[in-house]
Amino acid sequence: MKIRKIISAILTMSVMSACIIPIAKADGLYSEKFDMTKVKADKTDGVTKEVEVPDGDYTVTVTTGGKTETNANIYINGGERVRAYTLEAGETQENEQPVVPKNGKITVQVKGDNPNVTEIEIEQLPTREKAEKPTIYIAGDSTAQTYNYTKVYPQTGWGQVFADYFNDDIIIENRAMGGRSSKSYDNDGRLDRILTEMHPGDYVFIQFGINDGAENKPERYISVEDYKKLITDKYIGEVEKRGGTPVLMTANAAAWWDKENNCFMESRKDYADPTREIAEETGCKFIDENKIVTDAWNSMSKNRVLSGYFICEPLESKAYPSGTNDTTHMKAKGAKRVAKLIADAIPENVPELAKYLKGDETFTDIQGHWAEDVIKTLAENDKVSGVGDGKFNPDGTVTRAEFLKMAMDSLGIVGHAYRDGECLDATNDDWYCYYLQGALDKDIIPEEMIEDCDFTNVTKTLKESTEKEKAVRANVNVYTGKFYGDKPITREEMAVIATRCKNYKMRNWRDWDNERRIPVFSFKDSDEIDEKYISYVVHAYNLKYIDGMEDGRFAPKENLTRAQAAVVMNNLK
DSSP, X not given: OOOOOBOOEEEEOSSOEEEEOOBOOTTSOOEEEEEOTTOOOBTTTBEEEEEEOOSSOEEEEEEEEOSSOEEEEEEETTOSEEEEEEEOTTOEEEEEEEEOOBXXXXXXEEEEEEOXXXXXXXXXXXXXXXXXXXXXXXXXXXXXXXXXXXXHTTEEOGGGSGGGGBOTTSEEEEOOOTTOOHHHHHHTTHHHHHHHXXXXXXXXXXXXXXXXXXXXXXXXXXXXXXXXXXXXXXXXXXXXXXXXXXXXXXXXXXXXXXXTTTEEOOOOHHHHHHHHHHHHHHOOEEEOHHHHHXXXXXXXXXXXXXXXIIOOOTTSOSSOTTOOOOSXXXXXXXXXXXXXXXXXXXXXXXXXXXXXXXXXXXXXXXXXXXXXXXHHHHHHTTSOOOOBXXXXXXXXXXXXXHHHHHHHHHHTOOOOOOOXXXXXXXXXXXXXXXXXXXXXXXXXXXXXXXXXXXXXEOOOOOTTOOHHHHHHHTTOEEEEEEOOTTSBOBHHXXXXXXHHHHHHHHTXXXXXXXXXXXXXXXXXXXXXXXXXXXXXXXXXXXXXSOOXXXXXXXXXXXXXXXXXXXXXXXXXX
């Protein structure tokens, strides 16, 4: 039978102080409830409780509510506010917060116009065993965070897509949050949540350094000296203490162009260099993300990086209707690129995680297929993906929406944020609405592919639209009708989208009627091509975007296969 431990605790309140002797549970874990109903809150400091506790992880539960309206703000261990809420008269609420003691103590402070604190419970968590699957936690800032695609697509954090490069034998938990520095992330209680959840054998990827130097924002700012101490003592030390492996990272590189040297410059040096020093001093696992990404940007053209990975054009994002010149936050393609670069660095820098990587896409169902080489090449360059279980399904069909996405992504044509009433039969719940909205705005989808088509030119715009957005939308056709994005695409419809995507990219619009005068190909079934599509087919064939079948047919009414789509993507590049 375990001996019940007597643990002394000091209860400190803004208007009164008392000595309490809490008793541990029979299993040896500290647990105590404090009745706060008789404690009157100070107008400035609210209600404060400070308790000495044994080493370990804890949860703090604050119960509030009363006969009058409750307005409460909860602070833990002297950090920033971790919870804020208002309750109507008669309502009660329990708020649980994971906590790691600071200097052997847990401090709970509840402020507000009327906090109405009735009870505070502090409970020690049991020791956690190694989990069946390890978890990678990501602690970082906005360059890594997961975004609400409905609101801000295509803005994406690398942590949002990091799991795409790992197999199912490991779990990825992205806990990055925008606007956070190492200091504010800790003060918000976000690091404590990771520490109190993780198991021995887990990993914590630590990526800060962008917001840490913001001297005009004291909640974020931390000196280099204090940064090194915080990262070393808590981020690295506390993870290791729980049997986990910290992986230190420099901040993600911005796409800052150096005109003098005609290259992308190294960014975030003020905290990147100290991070490198921490890694060397502690021997912590380390990925120099800043250098890896900067080198990658400099291996590509300036325009490809800026336009393809960062800067949003007008209408591309719902959050930024006028576009952005943001060279810090990435679009989906940029985030995927960075996530892949980090994943590629794992075998050298965190070799024990290499076994969880998917590696280069290899498909078990394309061996000997006529399109095998093309599919492999596109997969290696992240141009196509499989259907799961290591398969590509080369003879499976492609929907209209899927092919539209493939063609636009292959040529670097951006979509536009969904606008209600301007995206045919697609809704905000349809995954392809971003692509279809952009294709309609860019006149990539012709009237011939819209059932019950009708359109009007946008001459009036929303009052809240910016002048830049108005100028863009003034030349946008708003269609009504149906696109049927989930319908399998035919080969002749494929020719339409491929041709119009390529011509949009090349800014090479043609007179489609005159296109018919180009000598017609010798397909056996050319007379089966729909009259409204024949000019596109002729154009695509003459420019070698498409080929015919081995038997001399074009098969215009047959559904396009995934293998055929891959070949078209390869030809369009």
